[in-house]
Amino acid sequence: MTTAPIRYFIRPIHPAAHRFEISCHVTAPDPEGQRFALPAWIPGSYLIRDFARHIIAIRAEAAGKPVALRKLDKHTWQSAPVKGNAPLTVTYEIHAWDLSVRGAHLDETHGFFNGTSVFLRVVGQEESPCLVDILPPPDQRFANWRIATALEPARGEKGGAKKYGFGVYRANNYDELIDHPVEMGTFTLATFKACGVPHDVAITGRHDCDLERLTADLKRICEWQIRFFGEPAPMRRYVFLVTAVGEGYGGLEHRASTALLCSRNDLPYPGMQGLPESYRTFLGLCSHEYFHTWNVKRIKPAAFTPYDLDRENYTSLLWAFEGFTSYYDDLALLRSGVIGLKDWLELTGKTISNVQRSPGRLRQSLAESSFDAWSKFYRPDENTPNTVVSYYAKGALLALALDLTLRRETQGKVSLDRVMHALWQRYGKTGLGVGEEDIRQLAEELSGLRLGRFFADYVEGTRELPLKSLLGKFGITLKWTSDNPSLAPSLGVKTSAEGNEVKLATVFSGSCAEAAGLAAGDVLLACDGLRVTPGNLTRLLSRCRPGQTIRVHAFRRDELMKFSVRLDSAPRDKAVLTAAKGKQRLAWLGA
Ligand code: ZN
Numbered sequence: 229m230t231t232a233p234i235r236y237f238i239r240p241i242h243p244a245a246h247r248f249e250i251s252c253h254v255t256a257p258d259p260e261g262q263r264f265a266l267p268a269w270i271p272g273s274y275l276i277r278d279f280a281r282h283i284i285a286i287r288a289e290a291a292g293k294p295v296a297l298r299k300l301d302k303h304t305w306q307s308a309p310v311k312g313n314a315p316l317t318v319t320y321e322i323h324a325w326d327l328s329v330r331g332a333h334l335d336e337t338h339g340f341f342n343g344t345s346v347f348l349r350v351v352g353q354e355e356s357p358c359l360v361d362i363l364p365p366p367d368q369r370f371a372n373w374r375i376a377t378a379l380e381p382a383r384g385e386k387g388g389a390k391k392y393g394f395g396v397y398r399a400n401n402y403d404e405l406i407d408h409p410v411e412m413g414t415f416t417l418a419t420f421k422a423c424g425v426p427h428d429v430a431i432t433g434r435h436d437c438d439l440e441r442l443t444a445d446l447k448r449i450c451e452w453q454i455r456f457f458g459e460p461a462p463m464r465r466y467v468f469l470v471t472a473v474g475e476g477y478g479g480l481e482h483r484a485s486t487a488l489l490c491s492r493n494d495l496p497y498p499g500m501q502g503l504p505e506s507y508r509t510f511l512g513l514c515s516h517e518y519f520h521t522w523n524v525k526r527i528k529p530a531a532f533t534p535y536d537l538d539r540e541n542y543t544s545l546l547w548a549f550e551g552f553t554s555y556y557d558d559l560a561l562l563r564s565g566v567i568g569l570k571d572w573l574e575l576t577g578k579t580i581s582n583v584q585r586s587p588g589r590l591r592q593s594l595a596e597s598s599f600d601a602w603s604k605f606y607r608p609d610e611n612t613p614n615t616v617v618s619y620y621a622k623g624a625l626l627a628l629a630l631d632l633t634l635r636r637e638t639q640g641k642v643s644l645d646r647v648m649h650a651l652w653q654r655y656g657k658t659g660l661g662v663g664e665e666d667i668r669q670l671a672e673e674l675s676g677l678r679l680g681r682f683f684a685d686y687v688e689g690t691r692e693l694p695l696k697s698l699l700g701k702f703g704i705t706l707k708w709t710s711d712n713p714s715l716a717p718s719l720g721v722k723t724s725a726e727g728n729e730v731k732l733a734t735v736f737s738g739s740c741a742e743a744a745g746l747a748a749g750d751v752l753l754a755c756d757g758l759r760v761t762p763g764n765l766t767r768l769l770s771r772c773r774p775g776q777t778i779r780v781h782a783f784r785r786d787e788l789m790k791f792s793v794r795l796d797s798a799p800r801d802k803a804v805l806t807a808a809k810g811k812q813r814l815a816w817l818g819a
Contacts, residue, residue, distance in 0.1 A: 231356040232256060234402075236347055239363035240339045240412065243370070246325040247284075248334060248341065252348050257290075257307065257316040263351035264318055265304040267406065267537035270344040272480045272524070273330050275606040276540065278302055279345045282332070286320035303538070304351075322346050327471065329409075329480040329487035336370075338413030338432050340471065342480075342487070343406030349537065354402040361387060362410065364394045372414055376430035378467045378484035379408040392417070403534065407525075409480075409487045411469045418443050422450035426465045433472035437495040445496075445566050449515050452564035456556075456645070457522050457652050466521070468514060470495075479513045481520030488513060503567065511566060512575070516557035523556075524549040527651045530661030546598035547687060548667050551623010552648070554579075555631070558624075563818060572817065573704070573805040576628070580695060580706070580803035582621050587737040589617040594626060594687050610748035613722065614737040617690075625693050626686055632698040633682060634675050635816055642675040643816070650674060699805070703813030708800040716770035717795035719780075721746065725762035732782075744793040750782040769795070 232255035241249040254262060266280040280303035288295040288307045295316060296308040310316050324332035324341065332341035350356070359382055364373055379397040381389035389395030394412075399405035415430040418439040427450060431437055446468070454461045467485040472492040479488045494510035524532075531543035562572040583589055597605060597619045604616050631644035650670055655662050668683045685691040696706045712718075720739020721732050730752040735741045752760040755768045756778045772778060774797035782789055807814055 231353065233357040233359045233398075234350050234353060236358060236360040236405075237363060238341070238346060238360065240334050240365045240370075241321070243334055243336045243339065243365050243367075246323055246334045248322045248324050248332065248339070248346060249319065250322060250346050250348075251317055251319040252350065253315060253317045254350050254353070255315045256313065256353075257310050258352055259309055259313060261309050262307045262316055263300070263304055264307075264348040265351055265538065266348055267344040268303055268539060269537065270330050270342055270480070271407070271532065271535050272482075272520075273606075274540075274546070274601040276602065277330065279331070282323045282326075282345065284321045284323060286318065288316060288318045290314040290316045305348075318348060320348075327473070327476075327489070329471075329478045329489050338373075338411065338415070339365075340409065340411050340432070340469070340487070342409045344537070347402075347405055349402050356401065358399045358402065358405045359385060360397045360399070360405065362389065362394050362397060362412070364412075373412050374414075375410060375412050376415055376417065376428060376467055376469055377408055377410040378463070378465060378482070379405075379410065404483075407482045408485060409469055409482065411471075420444075420447045422447050422466075423454045423459055423461055425450075425454070425461045425463065427468070428465070429468045429470065431470045431472055431495070433492060435472040435492040435495055436497050437472070437492075438498045438500060441496040441500070445511055446514060448564040448566055449511065449560055450518060452560050453515075453518055453522075456560070457649065457656075461521075462526055462656070463521060466518075477509075477513070479517045481517045481525055483521065483525045486514070486517035486520075488517065503571070508561070508567060508571060508575075511561060512557050515560045516553055519553045519556050519560065520549075522652055522656055523553050523648070526659075527656040528661055530663050533659070533661035540602045542599055542602075544595035544599045544664055545662065545667070546601055547594035547619040547623035547626055548662075550620045551594070551625075552627045552644070554620045554624035555627035555644075556648075559817075569807055569814070569817065573807060577706075577803045577805045579621050579624055580805075581711075581801060583617070583625060584801040584803065585799075586613045586617060588613055588615045589622060589692075590690050591615050591737075592617045593690050594619055594622055597622075610734055613734050622693075625695060629686065629693045629695060629698055630671065630682070631816075632702055633679075634671065634677070636698070636701055637677050638675050640816070646674050647671050701813075702816060703808040703810065705806045705808060707804045707806070709802045709804055710798040710800050711802045712766060712798050714766070714770045715798040716766050717772050717774045717776070718798050719746075719769070719793065720796050720799075723752070723762075723765065728761055730760050730762055730765055740793050740796045744780070744791040746780065746782065746791055746793070747784065750784050750789070753781040753783060753788075755780055774798070 235253040238250045268276050288297045290310045291314040297305045299305050324334040327333045332345035374392045382396040382398040385396045387396045415432045418429045420427050420443040463484040469487045471489050476489040494506045496507050529543040529545045531541050558575045561567040597617050634642045672679050699706050719741045720736045721741045722734040723730050724733040732748050732750045777794045780791040780793050
């Protein structure tokens with residue numbers, strides 16, 4: 229039996245008012261009444277977002293007559309049974325004013341949407357093929373708009389889209405439909421091939437990007453990654469959808485594309501010398517999302533096969549999907565020759581320092597951080613650094629520690645690379661979900677080692693990773709220093725400057741500020757009677773000695789409060805990595 233495709237139409241009906249109009253046409257609706265639902269979250273971003281809150285004016289009709297729709301919960305509607313099994317059409321508008329990689333956005337400069345924000349799921353027909361007619365705005369002013377997406381144009385279909393054109397696109401099922409974000413507008417387009425696979429880079433927003441430089445660097449990174457997992461690449465084409473703004477940073481992975489938000493200053497400009505840190509960060513973001521093409525979009529936790537789009541999907545494995553990806557994103561830059569060893573040591577040192585600066589690493593394990601991503605990592609507050617460990621940053625360090633442990637214990641025969649390859653062969657290529665114990669078991673099977681202790685300590689537990697000794701065996705020295713060259717005593721807080729005010733963003737667990745009773749949100753006024761400003765706090769403290777007690781005045785809400793703080797010494801929480809002489813021991817970095 230072949231099922232008739234679900235047919236969607238989406239039109240940016242009113243760009244100035246940020247409204248898309250969508251209709252969904254179902255040939256064979258459920259005779260008991262057809263249910264429609266919009267996802268509560270978007271895969272890759274583990275927070276309930278309730279995209280249906282942006283739906284306005286929803287209605288249904290069949291054979292030219294209205295059909296009643298009943299709302300069942302925050303994101304589900306059910307139609308009345310349709311007489312004579314006639315096709316059913318639901319039409320609705322979406323308010324699209326979220327300029328992030330996760331939602332939908334529309335104004336007179338461009339449109340962008342994720343399928344999770346705009347396409348209702350036809351409950352029970354998720355496996356039916358989908359046709360989407362992407363229509364242009366109804367105004368000649370937008371006649372030069374075009375489309376960038378990794379969705380396949382529906383060739384052979386009436387109105388089938390031409391490359392970069394409006395028209396009909398297709399997806400094999402709903403899951404595929406919502407995994408291909410769409411950009412429309414007057415974006416800049418650059419193209420390149422990586423291992424023969426066509427890649428597009430579509431840049432929206434004002435920018436002066438040196439496209440030649442960008443595509444040359446991306447090509448190296450992409451080719452390295454395709455070869456790392458093995459040719460042929462799992463996608464027929466790939467699209468980088470980049471939105472350049474004044475300030476912004478974010479990325480979301482998809483099976484054949486990625487949506488990226490960056491500062492226009494992160495992009496390379498004509499005549500740019502060397503590799504500025506901002507561009508290096510942008511390439512790291514591209515490398516990260518591209519690595520996800522394999523690791524999380526195809527090698528998936530069992531909890532995501534399939535995704536349950538109505539609610540949280542719990543897995544304790546995000547350290548492997550985000551952490552390993554974070555390890556390989558920078559490593560891919562190094563191994564593809566886009567950055568040098570000095571850059572990689574600096575980036576890795578920063579990751580080590582970041583983890584060291586969050587007391588949460590001693591309270592929460594990587595497995596717990598993954599499981600609780602929905603309510604903790606994705607919902608940060610003033611106490612997050614004290615209670616949460618990042619499965620990105622510590623996950624990347626876990627990957628480094630596991631890689632070096634495997635290499636050391638097998639005399640270089642087995643590495644994390646081998647584990648990734650095996651994950652790809654066994655899970656990625658077959659679509660089998662990765663179970664909660666599978667990564668440990670696979671690493672044990674490949675290496676012949678017993679890794680129960682390693683995983684119990686560093687994944688299930690909160691033991692500090694033995695990075696100094698592991699790195700030392702592989703030609704890299706780790707030294708701890710302080711970020712603060714004057715070694716000024718510390719209050720043990722993170723501050724934020726608001727105008728001329730210094731506000732406490734976080735009071736670290738175990739710090740002198742915590743002991744004295746200072747709290748997040750307090751506005752610092754004076755230390756020992758001298759006014760605190762955003763520029764002078766370190767200078768004021770540098771006149772003091774660790775262990776010295778000072779008076780601190782602060783406002784808590786509108787109440788003036790006085791604290792007596794016995795100063796901590798400057799934390800030595802900055803990791804500096806240096807390579808030893810002799811290339812032999814560093815060979816693994818180029819492997
Ligand atoms: Zn990621």
